[in-house]
Amino acid sequence: MTENAIDKTFDPAAIEAKWYRHWEENGLFRPHRPDAEPFTIMLPPPNVTGSLHIGHALDHTLMDIMTRYERLRGKDALFLPGMDHAGIATQMVVERRLEAAGDKRANYTREQFIDKVWEWKAESGGMILDQMRRLGESVDWSLEAFTMSPEFNRAVLKVFVDLYNERLIYRDKRLVNWDPKLKTAISDLEVETREVQGSFWSFRYPLADGVMLADGRDHIVVSTTRPETMLADMAVAVHPDDERYASVVGKEVILPITGRRIKIVEDEHADPALGTGAVKITPGHDFNDFEVGKRAGIAAGDMLNMLDADANVCQTSDGLIPPAFIGLDRFDARKAVVEALKASGHLVPWTDKDGAEHDAEPRTIQTPYGDRGGVVIEPWLTDQWYVDAETLAQPAIEAVRSGAIEIVPKSWEKTYFNWMENIQPWCVSRQLWWGHRIPAWYGPCVIGDFDFRELLRSKGLPDDQRPIFVAETFNQVLKQLSAFYDLPEEAFYELDDHKEGAYLAIQRDSDVLDTWFSSALWPFGTLGWPQSEPPQHGEVAAGTADGGVDGAPDPSTSFAGPPPRAGEVSLLEKHYPNDLLVSGFDILFFWNARMAMQGIHFMKDVPWRKMYLHGLVRAADGAKMSKSKGNVVDPLGLIDQYGADALRFFMAAMESQGRDIKMDDKRVEGYRNFATNLWNAARFAQSNGIGASTSLSAPEATLAVNRWIIGEVVETVATLDKALADLRFDAAANAIYHFVWDGFCDWYLELIKPVLSQPPQHREVATGTADDGVNGAIDPSTSFAGPPPPSGEDNAADETRAVAGWVLDQILAMLHPFMPFITEELWHALGERQYDLIVAKWPAPKAEVDATAKAEVEWIIEAISAVRSARVELGLAPSKTLEAWFIAENDFGEERMSYAATSLKWRARLDPIWRPMNGKFGRPGHPPVPEGAKISIPLKGGTIIIPLEGVIDIAAEKARLTKALEAVSKEAASLNGRLSNPAFTEKAKPEAVEKARADFADKSAEMERLTAALARLG
RNA sequence: GGGCGUAUAGCUCAGUGGUAGAGCACUAUGUUGACAUCGUAGGGGUCGCAAGUUCAAUCCUUGCUACGCCCACCA
DSSP: OOSOOOOSSOOHHHHHHHHHHHHHHTTTTSOOOTTSOEEEEEOOOOBTTOOOOHHHHHHHHHHHHHHHHHHHTTOEEEEEOEEBOOHHHHHHHHHHHHHHTTOOGGGSOHHHHHHHHHHHHHHHTTHHHHHHHHHTOOOOGGGOEETTSHHHHHHHHHHHHHHHHTTSEEEEEEEEEEETTTTEEEOGGGEEEEEEEEEEEEEEEEBGGGOOOTTSOSEEEEEESOGGGGGGOOEEEEOTTOTTTGGGTTOEEEOTTTOOEEEEEEOTTSOTTSTTSEEEEOTTTOHHHHHHHHHTTOOGGGSOOOBOTTSBBOOOTTOOSOGGGTTOBHHHHHHHHHHHHHHTTOEEOEEOTTSOEESSEEEEEEEEEETTTOSBOEEEEEEEEEEOHHHHHHHHHHHHHHTSSEEESTTHHHHHHHHHHTOOOEEOEESOSSSOBOOEEEOOOOOTTSOHHHHHHHTTOOTTSOOEEEOSSHHHHHHHHHHHHTSOGGGEEETTBOOTTOOEEEEEOOOEEOHHHHHTTHHHHTTTTTTTOOTTOSOHHHHHOOOGGGOOOOSOOSOOOOOOOTTOOOHHHHHOSEEEEEEEGGGIIIIIHHHHHHHHHHHSSOSEEEEEEEOOEEOTTSOBOOTTTTOOOOHHHHHHHHOHHHHHHHHHHHOOTTOOEEOOHHHHHHHHHHHHHHHHHHHHHHHTTOOOOSOSSOOOOOSHHHHHHHHHHHHHHHHHHHHHHTTOHHHHHHHHHHIIIIIIIIIIHHHHHHHHTSOTTOHHHHHHHHOOSTTOOOOGGGSTTOSOOTTSOOOHHHHHHHHHHHHHHHHHHHHTTTOHHHHHHHHHHTSOOSSOGGGSOOOOOOOOOOHHHHHHHHHHHHHHHHHHHHHHHTTOOTTOOEEEEEEESSOOOHHHHHHHHHHHHHHHOEEEEEOOTTSTTOOTTOOOOOSSOEEEEEETTEEEEEEOTTTSOHHHHHHHHHHHHHHHHHHHHHHHHHHTOHHHHHHSOHHHHHHHHHHHHHHHHHHHHHHHHHHHHO
8 A cells, every 4th residue: 555644634735736736747738649539628818917716717617627527538638728918908907007107108109018018918917827727727838829929910810811802801981989088999899888867958950041840930959968969960860751840851950059051851760759850960970870871871981070089079071160169078068069059049948847947858878888998988980990790600600500519508599699690890990009900001101202193093093092902911012012003012111111212101000900809719720720721721812812902912821831740630620620618608799709700711610519608606695796896706715715626616516507606605615625525535445445446447346335336436427427418517516526425425434334344354253243232142144244255255345445445536536627636636645556647537437236236225324314313303312322123024135134234233323133033034042022112113124123111202202103104194195196096097107107106005015114113102 | 679597495506297405504413433624313495476288387388576687779
């Protein structure tokens, strides 16, 4: 045996760091298994700014459980880690650091600032990766990826260029969600709607040219929650069927303040039932109005814009805004406009129900806010890059419909379809510095001594428009330029990088891409794509590229990376598609859906076979955790307190599908206790000569208790396999938990103690000493160990040690995915091993459940429980050993009787069981059950009788039996009722009827036993 | 307005068309051979409400109520 004695107390901190280092240093997170079936999970890249929070602890644990499980099952399991550059979030962090130092971004050039971000990343970024080690995540660190790495950047550029050439990315002028604080466009998904208390104002817009409404009024009343936008109003819309305004359609009103004449147009958008039925239209500052404006024939380029990037009022192109308003903040402008209209008599007051007049009606307004900047979003007219998400979404929808991607839980499918089917163009350009710079260049912008307009005219292009050139590198752009303008490449230079002798400045787009645009490539960008792109692909970009106005793209858009070595399958080929994606549902649209779109488009296959969505981890009171609420639970604190294994087990046990998890420290503590219990069980095993098993398959066993526990292992493995296949982490955790605690610790170890207490080879002596009861001689064959083994040699204890050691090994393996640290520690403590548990083998018992042994042991468990229960209810001292008789109804067999005898003696303090000499199984020399008061404990197949000459309260025993009888009678009556109902016996499934009959027979027998017991009391 | 989810023991949650389960909490009890971070026994639920389907409903259907989330929209 090992000299590595297990410490008396289990201290998680003492073993965790040690084993993590051991695994990592020995490359055990991804052992070389070139021929093994792959299993792949990508870690959703956490923000480089981030630290490990409780939500990470959840989904990282789930992923690591699956990875460790599949590794144990022999697969080439890859769990790939990495980080996301998190454009906006990271830039904000770095800017905040500058500000804290009295500095600001504007003091630096773009390049300098980006260098600062990289510096910051090197210094404090990646903290989360070390925290992941604390949780025990078995990721392949050698493949750690970063969405801003040069390799990843190449993937991003290629995707952009290819999509552009396929016309799936385009530049467009339209309204975007503009964040005036961050001064960048954001996508629809990054806008969150908040309810805000606001006001609803009404204004008179005078009709021009003396036109009147049907009712004789000379003005139209419009209402708005955003009065300031009236400075850029371009129309008033009324419903085509609205007769109130039919006479003025096509006429004009004169806007107060600016005096702009604007048209009254017909549009379905105007709802006659709302307000006055007339709507002011500001196409440059409202999404609905934009559409109305376009329908009214106003081109995007002609729409008036009255706000600058900071959302301060600026002059419109027609110059009609009075100087007093220019430069006002949008909210100040709102007040100023209301004041001005009120002063000029154009404000229509609102009358409340008490008849009092107010400037405006108070209203709750759904207001869009930027999820990062936290300020009100401004719809703003700009040029941005858009992805044709609708086209990309179609195959991604189909993939889920066809089952190529399975969404778990299934209930999320509808949400996925609903979003995908209504998907809008995705704005991917961001006016930031930190991110993947868009690989687009605009035609010559500096004339110098050369009139580039001549060139444009010669190409038949409008000379006020700069053509766009898109390619992965500037060198490729140079080729495009040269061909397009029919000039040597030397004629051009990039604006930021003046070149001697060149005279045409080409400017690169200054925007970067949405972070999610790059993280959408995670399932393949991390595996070496595009360098190791599968050969059948790569034709698409060049094949469909047709240049157009933007110039011919370079056909060789893919980089020539090193091909995989001969005979070796590339990482990409082996690990794409990934097997499983695990993420919170909160990023289903942001990330998962876009991975599906990009993965299918570029790899011609789904990014993963299964998408598992889990819920949120909430605070104990059910509230969402947030820094502002101060109710954030730090997973590292929980690890410090209870150990990583306990936290992991908690996460698994709480993860049932489709529900959020509420934090519960007591439960984490409970799993720490569970680990302690296992620790102590192993310690017990060790001190009893139980150690490492030598075989993967179950040892040969003859004793019922051993055959039973082997069967329990078989069942537990099956339950675990099923649960993990279904991604039911709670079911898996509960199965192993109950097997270890109830099955193994509470029953098996207790039941084998009598066997282990007998020194091997000295059975006769042992039997003699065990027989210390008042009754003297006990038949040797009644000992627990059962019949003599075939060889006649006593090996009951040896067999039991072998089985116990084997079961313990199976437990360690089954529990390892959930509790990697303690299991690895015990694995080594229990014996010399050829390999570490992390790369050991998942249980393969090669055994079956022995129904006979199972029934036997379960009967004993039931008997022990019944005796204990009776003893407690009757207030008998637990330590007092009682003598008892067992009246059997059937032939139990010698073996089984002796089995039960020892077990009851050890576990229920019942010593020993005598059988009545008048019964079928009686034996000469055994005295009859004494007269007088007795406790009767009915069991299936017989009754245990404990004589207690005046020791117990007969009334109490009577009450106990009566209560039991009542309970059984009730059940029997219910069964009988069902059985006597012809409808049941005729229509119910035969199995159900069969079972009801059997149950009824059981209950009836039990009733008889109880009745007899009561009679015995007199 | 559309969609989704949840309602089961004091708490947090599993679960099944055929007599309702776990963990914690609670009560009683125990220093016996790994473990008091433990053992043993126990109390506690008309499974949100109503109707329907069925021989049988906590489970299936419909409606209702309450709570939560997502999407869209409210000039």
